[in-house]
Amino acid sequence: MAVVVLDGLRNLYNSMRAQGISRYRFNYQRGPANFDVMFLVDESPFALLFGAKGHTLSFEFKVQAGFRVVHPQLDKPDFANLCSLLRLEFDPNNRFSPGGFLQDFNNHIPAHANPAQKAEPHDIARVRRNVEEAHKIYFCGWRDNKPRGERVTPKNLEKTLQLLGPKTAASCDKKNISSCWTDIPGGKVDVTDP
Structure with a gap:
């Protein structure tokens, strides 16, 4: 077919x-x-x-x-x-x-x-498991990389893309922000704009 x-x-x-x-x-x-x-x-x-x-x-x-x-x-x-x-x-x-x-x-x-x-991101993570730190499926916040003089990693951007979507990933790339994840359900927070 x-x-x-x-x-x-x-x-x-x-x-x-x-x-x-x-x-x-x-x-x-x-x-x-x-x-x-x-x-x-x-x-x-x-x-x-x-x-x-x-x-x-x-x-x-x-x-x-x-x-x-x-x-x-x-x-x-x-x-x-x-x-x-x-x-x-x-x-x-x-x-x-x-x-x-x-x-x-x-x-x-x-x-x-x-x-x-x-x-929710953790729902999607159960299906899209080929991401960085796949055991950490609960979104727990944002990390601004500028104060540390660091750059958001390609692997983190890929996880953000797969679990939070292309708009959020593009915003993270532009603003140099990493999505943060935990394996503890109680650590989960609602997703806000980065």
Whole structure:
């Protein structure tokens, strides 16, 4: 399947925009598997993140203009884990694919965003784990690097980009500010502009 159109995202996107929500989190269940899904519209292209609850499986799709996912694919280990989680067995007459997974998902996308379900940085960190100090998932503040004569590191900017979005990362780069993170849930603070 070359392109999957997720037209179910259109209403959700419009609801998010109307409420000023750029990162939204909701649940999707398919068979025995339950997924935390995050729809990030502050990235270009948009990002759709899936994290299997209670498992280490996570994956991401880029959503192009028109809510299209072009050539939806997963790497082999993730695809095998997904099939295992869904308890699928190979059937040559009914082949399972990432595109088929997305087509089913399209029918389960909420039409309206609930402001209480904004995707927080620690939610996103559970899916995007390939970042600096991946165990530190709770945002705990900003550090101005100018008084120390230091420069925000590329790794910190990448973590800021992945977990807080491109606008915040660009602001941190311009102002020479690092995002700070902790592994202690009680140390978490609300994200403010740097």
